[in-house]
Amino acid sequence: MARTALTPVSFGGGDIADPTGTTIDSTLVTNGVVINSADPSRTVLRVTNSAGTAKKVTIRAGGTDGPAWMRTLGDSEVTVGAGATRWIGPLSEARYTQHGGKLHVDFESGTTGTVTAFQLARGI
Numbered sequence: 001m002a003r004t005a006l007t008p009v010s011f012g013g014g015d016i017a018d019p020t021g022t023t024i025d026s027t028l029v030t031n032g033v034v035i036n037s038a039d040p041s042r043t044v045l046r047v048t049n050s051a052g053t054a055k056k057v058t059i060r061a062g063g064t065d066g067p068a069w070m071r072t073l074g075d076s077e078v079t080v081g082a083g084a085t086r087w088i089g090p091l092s093e094a095r096y097t098q099h100g101g102k103l104h105v106d107f108e109s110g111t112t113g114t115v116t117a118f119q120l121a122r123g124i
Contacts, residue, residue, distance in 0.1 A: 036102055
C-alpha cells in the first residue's frame with residue numbers, strides 16, 4: 001500500500017501558527033508516511049503520542065537504490081512516551097534519503113496521536 005504523503009510546514013523567516021499535525025490512525029500505522037522532496041538535514045518531526053503506552057517511531061534508512069551512502073547504519077527508532085511529545089531531527093541525508101529524495105517514517109502498531117513535519121529555512 002502507498003505511504004501517506006506528509007507536507008512539511010515551512011519553519012523560519014517569520015512566525016507561524018502552531019499546526020495541529022496529521023492524525024496518526026490505522027492507515028498511517030499500516031502504511032507509514034512519506035515526505036516527498038525531503039531535505040532530511042533541514043527536516044524536524046514533531047510526534048505526539050496519545051496511546052496509553054510508549055510507542056516507537058522509525059525513520060527508515062535509505063534503500064539500496066537511493067543516494068544514502070550511510071544506509072548500512074540502518075533505521076533509527078525513537079521512543080515516544082505515553083502522552084508525550086518528541087521532536088526528531090534534523091536528520092542525516094546520507095543515512096535516510098530514499099530514491100527520489102524521499103523520507104520514510106513508520107509507526108509502531110497501536111500508535112495514536114499526531115505527526116507534523118517542519119522544514120527549517122536555510123541560514124537558521
